[in-house]
Amino acid sequence: MTLTIRTVVVLVAVAAAALVVPGTVVGIAVAVLAGLVIADALLARSAPRVTRTLPAVLARGVGVPLAITVQSTGGGAVRVRQPLVPDLALDAREGDGGLTATLTPRRRGRHVLPAVALRARGPLGLGAWQHRAAGEQEVTVFPDLPSARRLALAVRDGRFRDPGVRTRGPVGLGTEFERVRDYLPDDDIRQVNWRATARAGRPMSNQHRVEQDQEIMVVLDVGRLMAAPLGDRTRCDEALDAATALALVADELGDRCGALAFDDEIRRRVRPGRASGTDVIRATFDLEPSERDSDYELAFRTVGGGKRALVVVLTDLLDEAAARALVDAVPVLTRRHAVLVASARDPDIESLVDGEDADLAAAATDLLAARSRAAAAVRGAGAQVLEATPGTLNAACVRAYLYAKSRRRL
Structure with a gap:
């Protein structure tokens, strides 16, 4: 009382x-x-x-x-x-x-x-x-489920496009005719079905069947480098947003999706399966970076066997020394799989290059140059490298996934 x-x-x-x-x-x-x-x-x-x-x-x-x-x-x-x-x-x-x-x-x-x-x-x-x-x-x-679901919905409806880039056909996802539907503003002119347009009295487009049952594997680095801050989040947060988007888009496209999280040991693993997006999200949503160095070779050998897949490695490219273990381990995957190494850039460092403090500008320039050399070394090992600003890494990874499907790299 x-x-x-x-x-x-x-x-x-x-x-x-x-x-x-x-x-x-x-x-x-x-x-x-x-x-x-x-x-x-x-x-x-x-x-x-x-x-x-x-x-x-x-x-x-x-x-x-x-x-x-x-x-x-x-x-x-x-x-x-x-x-x-x-x-x-x-x-x-x-x-x-x-x-x-x-x-x-x-x-x-x-x-x-x-x-x-x-x-x-x-x-x-x-x-x-x-x-x-x-x-x-x-x-x-x-993680950011609303953004991931918007991306998946855009892919399903054929509305996912690179701004300012014209596409050849229906997002490049297969060539087998499926149905005629109403024309969408983002459709390529070559999709238009002129006969159906004349009969219906409104623009109509051909929709092609998506190639299904291909495989994508998301490999999440949760070692110490992924604890680096990016604004109000960490690199691990950015990576998990991208993994969530990839898993939901794979479900929409009928592909098999799996995930593996690692530092110096395997932390989580979801084997590839149909409609496994929810399993991937639930298995990885609470991951936090550890204080350990990442063992890329252990992770890649765990993934290495099985059906050819697109392997998306979400990690950080800090400099050549830090990326050496990644470069040495990439050939374990590239012998069988298409490999994409994705990382978030740090806009705070990039903004220092043009800053008034000469010492900070020089240090930032050296750091970005070291990061570029690390990316070049990874490309030299046979993997593709994708870098995007915070908040856009998920869409960039989805775009790379769709491009790989269009070129039949899976």
Whole structure:
């Protein structure tokens, strides 16, 4: 039980009245006030019924609505507060009679949302009682699922294109005719079915069947280099966003997708299978970089056998020395598979090149040159290299995947 501000104000008024009224009257007033406070607090002792509503699936950096509704049993006002852990953020944490706010996860993984804290006051507003309700709730935060789903939907609808680049045919995904559909703004002019257009009185396009049951393997480096920050995220976050997009697009195209995560040992593994995008996401969403160096040869030998596939290695190309182990291990894969090494660039370093500080500009130039030499060494070992800015690596990897299918490299 706790006192309210109203009770304190009344006590101050009684104390001031003691200067002009007899002490007996003041004593009676204090006793009456004490009785009212206890009775009021007892009416607020019963915990209100609380319902907390939150979506089951959350994505890092994407706000979702959180609603807390309260049905008070004591007849008084209820103050609601939602405690948080550092990996979750709320735009409003307290409210009277309930709470409606936006919850934004800052980090992937599993987090515990603490129980709701309540301060229920009695009808007179003199006594209050503290309660905890709704209990702890585990929330699961995935990588950027909305962006990955938008990419998969764009691929399915034939709307995924390189800006400013004309394509030859329907995204290059197969040549076997499937059906005639309405023309889309991004369709190549050679897709237009002129006879169907004349009959229907509106533009119609040919859609070709996608080549299915090909294989893509996503290899995730979760060694110490992947802990490097990129703005408000890490290289590991960028890699997992790309892996999520690739897995969902593979499902849309009917391909077999698998994943392997490693540092100096194999951390997670999902064998390639049809419609395995959800399995890949659930197996990798909570991965965090370790403090260990990555053993590329171990990972590549684990992947090496089996059906020819596109192997997308999501890692960091820091410099020649750091990439030496990667370069030495790439031939293990290139003998059988098409290999793409994908990495996120650091715009903060690139911005220093044209900065006013000459020393920082020189250091940044040297670092970027070392990164370019590392990429050249990887290409020399037989792999393709893809670098993209943060936030675009997922789309760039999907684009490379579609290009590999169009050239029948899988």
